Each structure stands twice: as structure tokens, then as C-alpha cells.
Amino acid sequence: MNAVTVRLYAAAAEAAGTHQLKLHLAESPIPLQHLIDQLNHTVLASAPAPDHGNSPSLERVCAQSSFLVNGTRAAVSRGQVASGDVVDVLPPFAGG
Numbered sequence: 001m002n003a004v005t006v007r008l009y010a011a012a013a014e015a016a017g018t019h020q021l022k023l024h025l026a027e028s029p030i031p032l033q034h035l036i037d038q039l040n041h042t043v044l045a046s047a048p049a050p051d052h053g054n055s056p057s058l059e060r061v062c063a064q065s066s067f068l069v070n071g072t073r074a075a076v077s078r079g080q081v082a083s084g085d086v087v088d089v090l091p092p093f094a095g096g
Contacts, residue, residue, distance in 0.1 A: 002028045002083035006039055012065060012089040015058040016043045025083055032069065032079030035087060036062050066090045 002025035013019045016039075023038055040059045067074050068088040069081055081087060 002026070004035060004081055004083065005086045006035075006089065007086065008089045009091065010093060011056065011091040012058065012061045015056060015061050017046075025081075029080040029082035032067060032074055032076050032081050032087075035081045036067075036076065039089075061091050062089060064092055 004023050004025060006021045006023055008016050008019055008021070021039070021042065023035065023042060025035075040062060043058045067076060067079065068090065069079055069085055071086075071088075074080075074087075
């Protein structure tokens with residue numbers, strides 16, 4: 001089965017309500033942007049998120065985040081993700 005592990009940190013984990021997700025891929029590899037879209041859709045489709053007050057949505061956090069694929073920084077516009085990869089979502093820390 002094609003799957004990717006997504007690890008979420010700080011504001012991304014708070015917005016998603018978890019620190020790690022396993023996303024199944026219909027095909028492999030896929031563009032990193034498609035994985036991010038799938039991640040946002042999965043979180044929105046899951047049980048209602050707990051009330052975090054003024055916490056931003058995962059989509060907003062991802063728009064400001066950096067991404068690592070297997071420990072290497074990946075550009076959203078050019079990155080590829082394949083089955084078995086680990087993707088880290090790193091929001092800006094300490095305001096920047």
C-alpha cells in the first residue's frame with residue numbers, strides 16, 4: 001500500500017490535532033503540493049477540530065511552513081513525495 005508519514009510540529013500539530021498522520025497515496029510519486037492538499041482535506045474531513053481559540057487553520061499554517069522530505073528541504077512547487085517517505089511540516093518558529 002502506498003503511504004506517506006506526515007509529522008507535524010508546533011502550530012501545524014495544533015491545527016491538525018495530532019503530531020503524526022499516515023496518508024495513503026493513490027499513486028506514487030506525487031507532487032508535494034498534492035500531498036499538502038490531501039493533508040488539508042484529510043484534516044478538514046476528520047472529526048471537528050477542538051476549539052483552539054484564535055489558532056490558524058492547517059491550510060494557513062502550511063502556506064507559511066517549510067517542508068522536509070526524508071530530512072531534506074523540499075520546495076512545494078518542485079518537491080515530489082513517494083510511498084514510504086516521511087514529510088515534516090515545519091511552521092515558522094518564534095515569529096519567523
